[in-house]
Amino acid sequence: MTNHWSVRLLVAAAALSTGCVTYSHASLPQDARFELLYERKLAAFEQRVAMERHTASGDDWTSVAEGWVALINCRKVANPEDLGLQDPLARVVYAGLVLEDARRERMLGQALTARTGTWGRDTIFARLHHPDFFDRVADHLPPGYIYWLPEDESWVDELPAPLAADSGCDELRKSLAESVTAAPSDGVVAQDWVALEISAVEAVLAAGRALSDDQGGESLTRLLWHTRVHGAQLLWSEARKLERDDGADPEKIAALHREALAHLEAASRYEVVELVDSGERSRMELLHGVLLAKLERPSDALGHLARAEALGLSDDNHWGSRYLRLRLLMNAALWEDAAALTEKVPPQTSRFFSPYAYYGALSLRRVGLEDRFLALAMAAFRDRPYEADPFMRGLYAEVLQTIADYPFEARTIELLEEMGPRNKTFGRVEEFAAVSLDRGRPENAAAAARWLLARQTDAREHPRFYALLALSAFLDDNERVFVENVAKITARPDKLLDVVPQHRRSSFFAHADAELARALRLMLPVMAEWGETPRARVRRQKWLRIIVAQTQGFLRETNESLARPALVELYRLASAMLDDHPRGYAERVGATDAAPLVLGTVQLNARQLAQFEPPIEPTLSPVFSLALVPRDEVQPANWPSFFTEPESAGARP
Amino acid sequence: MKSFAPLLTLCLGLLAAPLGLAAEREDTPPNRPTVQKRFGTKEGHVTMHLVGVTHVRNDLYNTLGAGLDLGYYFNEQLGAELRLVWLYTRLSGAGDSIRERAGLTPDARAQNYLTTAGLRYSFGYGKILAFDTFVVHFDPQITLHAGTAFAGQRVLPTVLTGLSLLNHFKWGIQVKLDLNLTAQMERRDRGWVPSFGFAPFLGLGWSYGGLAAVPEAGP
Numbered sequence: 120m121t122n123h124w125s126v127r128l129l130v131a132a133a134a135l136s137t138g139c140v141t142y143s144h145a146s147l148p149q150d151a152r153f154e155l156l157y158e159r160k161l162a163a164f165e166q167r168v169a170m171e172r173h174t175a176s177g178d179d180w181t182s183v184a185e186g187w188v189a190l191i192n193c194r195k196v197a198n199p200e201d202l203g204l205q206d207p208l209a210r211v212v213y214a215g216l217v218l219e220d221a222r223r224e225r226m227l228g229q230a231l232t233a234r235t236g237t238w239g240r241d242t243i244f245a246r247l248h249h250p251d252f253f254d255r256v257a258d259h260l261p262p263g264y265i266y267w268l269p270e271d272e273s274w275v276d277e278l279p280a281p282l283a284a285d286s287g288c289d290e291l292r293k294s295l296a297e298s299v300t301a302a303p304s305d306g307v308v309a310q311d312w313v314a315l316e317i318s319a320v321e322a323v324l325a326a327g328r329a330l331s332d333d334q335g336g337e338s339l340t341r342l343l344w345h346t347r348v349h350g351a352q353l354l355w356s357e358a359r360k361l362e363r364d365d366g367a368d369p370e371k372i373a374a375l376h377r378e379a380l381a382h383l384e385a386a387s388r389y390e391v392v393e394l395v396d397s398g399e400r401s402r403m404e405l406l407h408g409v410l411l412a413k414l415e416r417p418s419d420a421l422g423h424l425a426r427a428e429a430l431g432l433s434d435d436n437h438w439g440s441r442y443l444r445l446r447l448l449m450n451a452a453l454w455e456d457a458a459a460l461t462e463k464v465p466p467q468t469s470r471f472f473s474p475y476a477y478y479g480a481l482s483l484r485r486v487g488l489e490d491r492f493l494a495l496a497m498a499a500f501r502d503r504p505y506e507a508d509p510f511m512r513g514l515y516a517e518v519l520q521t522i523a524d525y526p527f528e529a530r531t532i533e534l535l536e537e538m539g540p541r542n543k544t545f546g547r548v549e550e551f552a553a554v555s556l557d558r559g560r561p562e563n564a565a566a567a568a569r570w571l572l573a574r575q576t577d578a579r580e581h582p583r584f585y586a587l588l589a590l591s592a593f594l595d596d597n598e599r600v601f602v603e604n605v606a607k608i609t610a611r612p613d614k615l616l617d618v619v620p621q622h623r624r625s626s627f628f629a630h631a632d633a634e635l636a637r638a639l640r641l642m643l644p645v646m647a648e649w650g651e652t653p654r655a656r657v658r659r660q661k662w663l664r665i666i667v668a669q670t671q672g673f674l675r676e677t678n679e680s681l682a683r684p685a686l687v688e689l690y691r692l693a694s695a696m697l698d699d700h701p702r703g704y705a706e707r708v709g710a711t712d713a714a715p716l717v718l719g720t721v722q723l724n725a726r727q728l729a730q731f732e733p734p735i736e737p738t739l740s741p742v743f744s745l746a747l748v749p750r751d752e753v754q755p756a757n758w759p760s761f762f763t764e765p766e767s768a769g770a771r772p
Numbered sequence: 773m774k775s776f777a778p779l780l781t782l783c784l785g786l787l788a789a790p791l792g793l794a795a796e797r798e799d800t801p802p803n804r805p806t807v808q809k810r811f812g813t814k815e816g817h818v819t820m821h822l823v824g825v826t827h828v829r830n831d832l833y834n835t836l837g838a839g840l841d842l843g844y845y846f847n848e849q850l851g852a853e854l855r856l857v858w859l860y861t862r863l864s865g866a867g868d869s870i871r872e873r874a875g876l877t878p879d880a881r882a883q884n885y886l887t888t889a890g891l892r893y894s895f896g897y898g899k900i901l902a903f904d905t906f907v908v909h910f911d912p913q914i915t916l917h918a919g920t921a922f923a924g925q926r927v928l929p930t931v932l933t934g935l936s937l938l939n940h941f942k943w944g945i946q947v948k949l950d951l952n953l954t955a956q957m958e959r960r961d962r963g964w965v966p967s968f969g970f971a972p973f974l975g976l977g978w979s980y981g982g983l984a985a986v987p988e989a990g991p
Contacts, residue, residue, distance in 0.1 A: 138941035139906040140811060169804070262848070263813045265897050267806045276907065277806035 144174055144275045151751035153180075156187055159762055161253035161284040164188070169279035179209035183749060186216040190746070191247055193288035196220040199322070208334050208755060211326040215342060215746040218319035219243065222349075222745065225312035227292065231299045232309065243744045243761055248288055252762075257281035313357060320350040323745070336756025341394045342747055345760075347386035348403050349742040354379035355406060359736065376413050383407045398740075401430030405440050405737045412735070417447040436737050438465040442475050443735050449478055457482035461495055467502035470733045473510035477728070480514055489521060493534070500538045509731045519547075519554040527555075527566035545575055552587045561591035582608045582631035586638040593642055596658065598665060605669050608635045609677070625679040632682035635673065639666055639689050659696075666693040810897065811909035812940030812979065814845035821948060821977030825857055829954070829969035831880045832867030836860050839886070841975060849894050855917060857886040879960045880967065881923035888919025888932060911938040915950055928956045932971060940979075948975040 147170055155164035168184045171177040182202045189196045196216050204210045223244055230238035239245050246252050258281055260266055267277060327343045358375035361367035383403060391400065408423035424440045424447075432440060441460060448457035461479035465471045476499035483492035496518045505515035518538065522531055535547045548567050555563035568587035575581065585607040592600035608631055611624075619627050646662060649655035670690040674683065744760035820842055827835040839857030846852070861882035863871065871877055894911040901907055913936040921928040934952035941947065950973035957964050 138943060138945045139902075140909065140940075140942060142901055142905055142907045145808070260807060262815060263810050265808050265810050267808065269803045269805050274806070274808075274901075277808045280805040280807040282804065 142276060145170075145278045147171065147174060147176060147278075152184065153749045153751045156184065157748055157750055157759075157762060159253045161188070161191060161255050162257045162281050163254075165284050166257075166279060166281040173273075173279050174275075179204045179206040180749065183209050183213050183216070186213050187746075187748075188284075190216050190220055190223075191253060192284065192286050193223075193248075193291040207326070207329045207331075208339075211323065211330060211339065211342070212747050212749060214319070214323040214326045215346070218316070218323050218346065218349075218745050221312070221316040221319040224291075224295065225309075225316050228295050228299060228312050229309065231292075231296050240741075241743060242741050243746070246761070248286075250286075253284065255284040255286070257283050313353065316353060317350065320346055320353070324350075334755070336754070337394055338747055338756055338758040338760070340389050340391065341760065342745070344386050344389045344391045344395060345742045346745055347382045347389075348399070348406075349745060351379040351382040351386070351403075351406060351410075352739050352741070354382070355410070355739075373414070376410050380407070380410045380414060383410065397430045399742075401427045401432050402436065402737065402739055404430065405432060405436055406739060408440065409443065409735055409737055412443055412447060417451055421447055433738060434466075435469070438469050438471045438475070439733075439735050439737060441465075442471045442478075442733075445475065445478050445482070446732075449482055454482050454485040458486045458488060458491075461491070464495070464499070472499075473503060473508050473514075474728075474732055477510040477514045477517075480517060484517065484521065492521065493518065497534070497537055505539055509728055513728055516554070519551050520558060523551060523555040523558050523560050523563055525563075527551075527563045527570070532570070545571060545580070549583065549587070556587070556590050556594060559594065561594035564588075564594075565591035579630060582634040586634045589638055590641060593662065594645070598661075601665065602669070605635065605638075608638065609673055611677075621679075625681050628677075629681040632673075632677070632680045633685075636682045636685040636689060639670065639686070639693075642666065643689075643692070660698060663693045663697050666690075667697065810848065811899075811907075812944070812946070813848065813981070814851060814894070814911070814979065815847045815981075817845050817979045817981030819843040819845070819851070819853075819946065819977055819979045821946065821975035823855070823857065823950075823973045823975040825859075825971055825973045827859065827861075827883070827954065827969055827971045829880075829967055831967065831969075832864050832870070832878045833861050833880070833882055834864045835883065837886065841973075841977065843892065845892075845981075848897075851892045851894075853890050853892055853915075853917070855886070855888045855890070855919070859883045859886060859921075861923075879962070879965075880958055881926050883921045883923040883928065885922040886919065886930065887921075888917035888930065890915060890917030890919075890932070892936065892938075894938070909940045911940075912936070913938055915952065917952070921956060923958070926958060928958050931955045944979040944981075946975075946977050946979050948977070949973070950975070 148167070152164065152167045152171075155167055164184070165188050168177075168181060168188060171181045171184075179202075182197075182204060186196045188194075196213075196219075199210065199213050199217060202213070204213060222242075223239070226238050226242070226244070239248070266280060267274075323346045324343065327339065327346075330339065354375045358372050358379070361372045361375070383406060386403065387407070404423045404427035408420045408427060411417070411420035411423060421444055424444050428437060428440050441463075442465070445457055445460045448454075448460070457479070461483055464479060465475050469475075476495060480492050480495050480499075483489075483495060496514055499511070499514060503511055505511045515538065518534075522534055525531065531551070532548070535551060536544050538547055548571055552564040552567035552571075555561070555567065564587050568584045568591065571584045571587075572581060575584070585604045589601050589604035589608065592598075592604060609628070610631075611628065615627075616624070642662065646659045649659055667690060670686050670693070673680070674686055674690065677683075680686070747758045747760060748762060749755075750758055820840065823839050823841055825835075825837040825839070827837065829835075837857045837859040839855060841853055841855050843851050843853035859882075861884070863877070863882075867878060893914045893916075895914060896912045897909070898912065899907050899909045915932070915934055915936050917930075917932040919930055921930045932952040932954050934950055936948055936950040938946060938948045950971075952971045952973065954969040954971050956967050956969070958967060959965075
């Protein structure tokens with residue numbers, strides 16, 4: 120009996136032993152991993168990644184997942200060279216994460232340096248750093264699960280528990296703030312950030328080149344395009360910083376421009392019409408055109424700028440592009456194409472308004488469309504005073520030069536009145552007269568001067584008008600009228616002499632006397648421009664004698680004049696230029712200094728306005744995302760670049 | 773060994789299997805907790821155990837018994853149980869000797885049957901690695917039964933309470949060891965008399981509630 124019971128017990132034990140649970144590795148849940156990331160379940164995703172490492176079932180995509188977790192939690196994304204990734208697609212996606220990490224560090228560092236309130240606007244960081252964007256709370260365990268407390272030993276039949284996904288963004292901000300505080304002014308830290316980011320851009324592109332044509336598809340095309348554009352924008356931004364530094368090496372700036380251009384030219388070879396919205400493409404075309412213009416390839420630049428405008432640009436970018444096209448066309452002497460751009464001008468509030476109006480008007484004049492030129496100018500003066508800036512002054516001068524070629528009549532007065540405030544009409548008429556003289560239209564100057572004399576009731580202004588009449592007569596070679604008007608400039612009516620005390624006369628007549636000196640001085644360079652023909656020499660000698668006679672007479676009669684020194688100098692100068700004047704001979708023989716060289720009239724030309732031109736600085740939005748979110752149930756060609764639609768709120772540094 | 777409750781140490785001393793711990797160390801940081809699906813979940817399960825028992829009361833009787841436990845678990849911690857045990861009670865050697873010499877038998881009567889209803893409360897969960905090959909999952913429990921024992925025509929109100937180790941195996945197989953203390957009242961010739969004893973139960977049974985073949989070890 121005992122034997123029977125023993126046998127029965129042994130059989131029972133053997134049977135029971137087959138029911139024993141073997142100690143084996145835990146198996147991973149079958150649900151997709153990257154879907155957890157896409158659904159923003161960060162704690163669950165991180166647990167899943169930890170499970171893969173625990174069960175030694177990870178692959179290259181496990182590293183990608185860890186990279187995403189590090190990026191989201193503001194921790195350093197590991198160096199890809201330390202990971203030994205084999206899958207080319209995984210290498211590209213991971214390189215994008217490294218690039219985003221570098222971009223974040225640069226943007227946050229620059230914001231901390233500049234003490235700006237927000238950063239990362241219009242990028243993924245505006246969402247990633249929002250505390251509620253990801254589900255960071257560890258899920259409660261479902262029923263039937265046991266939670267083991269941490270121990271030193273690890274059991275293979277267990278899996279890592281879900282942990283709350285804590286963000287390290289505060290620590291990142293503090294550490295960057297410390298580095299900024301330690302080196303705020305030498306710029307070395309900032310340069311490191313940029314250098315790292317540029318290196319990361321190159322790494323993404325290198326990884327992309329290793330892909331075969333059938334890997335990745337549209338999402339990779341979009342990613343590589345965005346990476347190229349981002350690289351170009353970064354280099355452009357660095358070049359702009361150097362341009363603002365007076366001591367920067369121009370060759371270095373040009374090198375940055377060339378490098379940026381290379382990125383954009385590579386980007387333009389991608390087919391992205393269906394993949395990227397028109398706003399991004401238009402800004403890329405704009406930057407492309409600006410860079411080509413900087414590198415003196417205007418014909419290529421024009422094409423890109425026109426494409427950018429066709430795709431649609433923001434107001435400032437649109438007018439910047441259009442203005443640049445106008446300038447490029449003018450520089451290439453394509454006046455008709457430039458004139459065509461004047462059909463629309465920027466709004467008065469645009470920084471391009473004045474220069475656009477000026478150059479546009481010039482182009483209209485160049486092609487002979489004077490009516491449109493005047494219409495454009497008059498419209499511009501209605502929106503902005505001609506004294507407002509150098510371009511409006513230049514346009515004003517151009518208008519005066521144009522209307523000075525026509526007789527001074529009612530239409531001229533009308534135009535001069537409409538060009539600015541009514542109470543400054545006299546000033547404009549006077550300037551018209553001066554321009555008329557300059558352009559060899561003395562009859563217009565004389566008519567304008569007479570109009571002024573008839574209407575300006577303030578007698579203190581009259582000497583200038585008589586000076587205009589005198590100069591007109593000079594240009595007309597009319598000695599009699601010249602002398603008459605010179606006498607009127609410096610007239611000392613007895614009625615005035617009776618009431619003005621002796622000691623006050625010099626200051627009382629100072630304005631008139633100065634006008635005489637000015638008018639006579641203006642004659643000298645004009646005479647110098649007559650040339651050296653015999654007729655010109657005769658004419659010049661005649662007028663020099665008149666100047667000598669007039670100054671001599673005035674100096675003898677008015678000892679108290681404040682313009683005496685200037686007139687004495689003029690007298691000597693004119694005397695020295697006379698062929699037969701004894702003084703002139705003596706002056707020439709005994710002179711130790713060279714005779715004064717009278718140059719032609721110095722005029723302000725368009726080249727000198729270049730320093731006032733507004734810089735063409737396209738407003739470029741940052742690339743929203745330089746990363747790809749892998750998905751398990753979606754083909755790589757359709758992988759998104761982010762989780763949800765972006766919002767525009769910026770993350771606080 | 774791995775347990776969720778410190779009191780388990782006492783119960784684990786009853787199991788002589790050598791303890792082995794995982795020698796492999798995976799990439800889980802030491803400060804990170806872990807999770808595991810319970811092996812042999814109980815919630816909503818019906819259990820049936822064949823039990824064997826001996827009842828030690830120092831009453832000059834030897835008692836052996838066998839019976840059936842039927843149970844149901846409301847959740848992982850709490851379950852109810854019905855117990856029906858047939859008892860084979862005979863005088864011990866000392867009792868026989870007294871009867872032969874003095875013609876006297878004990879005042880207590882031999883018990884024939886025991887029926888109780890009670891609760892089982894799992895206050896923890898543990899597992900033991902045996903021979904580096906097998907893992908035994910178990911629930912340390914506190915049990916409380918109340919019922920009636922029958923000794924001839926006498927009816928004895930009975931309470932059993934104690935600690936238990938409920939071990940889980942594959943296919944729903946369970947082995948349990950209940951270490952119960954008993955308390956009974958018997959109406960003897962001199963009146964109601966309380967008596968106390970010790971009744972270890974060893975049970976082999978099966979839990980049914982949607983069998984899992986070999987449950988996954990992970991979430």
